[in-house]
Amino acid sequence: MFIETIRIQDGHVCHLSDHTDRMRRTADHFGFTAPTLPIDLASLVPDELRTGTVRCRVMYDHTLREVTFTPYRRRHIERLFAVDAGTTTYAFKYADRAPLARPDVPLGASDELLFVRDGYLTDTSYTNLVLRRGRELVTPDTFLLDGTCRRRLLREGVVHTEPVRLHDLPTYDELLLINAMMPLREAIRLPTTAVHLDFYTFAP
Template sequence: MCRFIETIQVRDGELQHLSHHNRRLNETRKAVFGVSEQLDIRKYVAECPADGIQKCRIVYDREIREVTFSPYRMRQVQSLRLVRADTADYRYKSADRSELEALYSLRGNQDDVLIVRNRLLTDTSIANVALEKGGAWYTPATPLLKGTKRVWLLEQGTLKERDIPADDVYSYSRIALFNAMIDFGALVLDINRDTIIPV
């Protein structure tokens, strides 16, 4: 049976953006398994580590199967390689990351890949992205995964959605990588041909 994951940031003992994680977990359960009963992650997490930043990993299918915590250390990313993957599909946050890992293996000497599907930017292997132009931040309208942090940033008005053709990437000034564990603004690269390597 397919299993799925939620990765939740725990900051000083508090689960961050829990309502967004609950929503995605229950939407996935309904879409994949036809289960309408709503689960609340909080009922399965008795106590969170109290200090610093921790990663809470929830594994589930129809039910929540496993809850684990681990210290979090952000991966350093200083360069990205554009890779084409027109059939890539990661709309649900599956525990099976083999497709993403295969794309990651194409990074060459770069730290990660920036995945291009049907000529449009999507995500890296670990994060959603946003690109800056004229002081505004734009995130791809069709990412591989609609991350919980991405949803929250759109709701806050911090980001706007738009199609970003891979051919236009160098017309933007900076790129930010973010996910449930990487806060927006914590990992930002200037865009040039040393930081984003063409296909």
């Protein structure tokens, strides 16, 4: 089972083609035909959610299983805890997020995981990364999920990829957390010092 999380802003569906494209690529990979999203998706939003930011969650496999709408409440993040990604894979947006869980890491309400593979940054458990160095915007070329927002920023030339090592973080000015619900202009912005190494062991 797979999911798409689509931002709806004041009744307007944002970047629908990016989501339908990912559904198609996912279906092609797993050998089924992607279901078609309702053309009138915006009209399905409950009246009480016609203003503000709404999270549309689509669950699907070979057919649409569920479409829900909820008010979007952005998380408040203050700290990122680096953890070893190990063999974690999340190349497709599965409904089952168990591979991204780290029950051994006690996280507070404003804490989030930052996955590191072989010393290189990938993603947090629910966002892609953009790093700012002056006016330059970089996204790691190592990632767990090629998110729709990340993919669009690359396509538009707003960001570019490069390998980003954990120990290179001090050379950047700022970390930005992005996803479909948090485009670049609304990214969670953190200093690079927000990354903690309490649960990460550097390889010898």
